Amino acid sequence: MGNQKKNVRDAALDVIEAVEKNQSYSNLLLNHAIERNKLEGPDVGLLTEIVYGTIQRKLTLDYYLNPFLKNRKKLEGWVLNLLRLSLYQIVYLDKIPERAAIYEAVEIAKKRGHKGISSMVNGVLRNLQRKGIPSMDEIKDPIERISIETSNPYWLTERWVEMFGLDKTMEMCKANLIAPNQTVRVNTTKISRDELVRILNEEGFVVEKSPLLPEAIQSLRGNVAHSDAYKQGLCTIQDESSMMVAYALQLEDQLNVLDACAAPGGKSTHIAEKLHGTGNVVSLDLHEHKVKLIVQNAKRLGLENIAGHTLDSRKVQEKFKEGTFDRILVDAPCSGLGVLRRKPDIKYSKKASDIQALQKIQHAILDAVAPLLKKDGILVYSTCTVDQWENEKAVQDFLDSHSDFEPIALSNLPEPVHPFANGHQMQIFPQDFGGDGFYIASVSKK
Secondary structure, three states, X not given: OOOOOOOHHHHHHHHHHHHHHHOOXXXXXXXXXXXXXXXXXXXXXXXXXXXXXXXHOHHHHHHHHHHHOOOHHHOOHHHHHHHHHHHHHHHXXXXXXXXXXXXXXXXXXXXXXXXXXXXXXXXXXXXXXXXXXXXXXXXXXXXXXXXXXXXXXXXXXXXXXXXXOHHHHHHHHHHOOOOOOEEEEEOOOOOOHHHHHHXXXXXXXXXXXXXXXXXXXXXXXXXXXHOHHHHOOOEEEOOHHHHHHHHHOOOOOOOEEEXXXXXXXXXXXXXXXXXXXXXXXXXXXXXXXXXXXXXXXXXXXXXXXXXEEEOOHHHHHHOOOOOOEEEEEEEOXXXXXOOOOOXXXXXXXOOHHHHHHHHHHHHHHHHHHHHHEEEEEEEEEEEOOOOOOOOHHHHHHHHHHOOOEEEOOOOOOOHHHHHHEEOOEEEEOHHHHOOOOEEEEEEEEO
């Protein structure tokens, strides 16, 4: 194959294959494929759409394909993925003529396989085109119906239905299929939001102010990470849900703040901005290359009140004394089930046992950092998941085993966000305002 340029569908098949084989993140592989095949303009959009869409809707596509495949078990993996991505275009992409999708699929099959494979691919897709996709009305089990309709694994759908009921689960699963808008946080130490909106629109991006948060901007067209404004440190990329964490910490100037699981530094830099460059933010991460990212981000944003350390946050007591910090953030390692719109591959690779393993780590980090908080200090626990075992239960277990801590009501939140807060905690769902699924809780040391 060498380094030949590939067409979009061929490149898409490579990426989908690599995601499945190596459990690698789709977003990283995608950027790599765009560079390697020198794709530009509409091709980049199409590649992104086909890769994300096919991964996002894999279980639905399989349901449609199954009646047309005689010997599915004998199919090579790449052939199945080729059928999936071709069917994805036929069913979901109005702009692409069906005959073009089928023709391309057959050409790729000829190039990669033998004649038998290309005629099978041709046969399956033409058959589907003729007979139409099977109806979902046959599916009687409501959980299976949601699972197939929204391509969300059965075990996970069932888990969510137990936690949130059928309607809320269906809403969440549907919301997870919608591509997210990029949101941008204004670096308020350098520029006002109005000024940044003007600069970005002049640069050719289409952006507007967020209705939720005073420092947030939504990008409707264009990746702001490629803008001059970004390079000059006027802004950073961060989801709106995640921006609420810095509010929950109830920050004041001159405070000492620990961010225990900080990479790549979105929340650390937000905290530093909210301290107006005063105080200290200590940002920890387990991996040195990730700490470098935090330091680079701080430097780009011109924030000098952040120090990055490579440290397992379960061992913080080896480095810091009791009562060192006024505020502690534990943005814990979690299953990531709140960000399935951005990382659709996660939903197929996660298992219930992963959640149990993560719970142990979450508890261990909370136990380790607790003594480092000053009296009357605030500890905020956050995750980008919707799972109650990682969220409400983790915080309740912590409070049960630490009598010197008590829940305190989330305050300081911007007005539009108040409806989502419930006392000391807040669970945001992707369907609430199009942000990531996210959990925030606030406790204080007596």
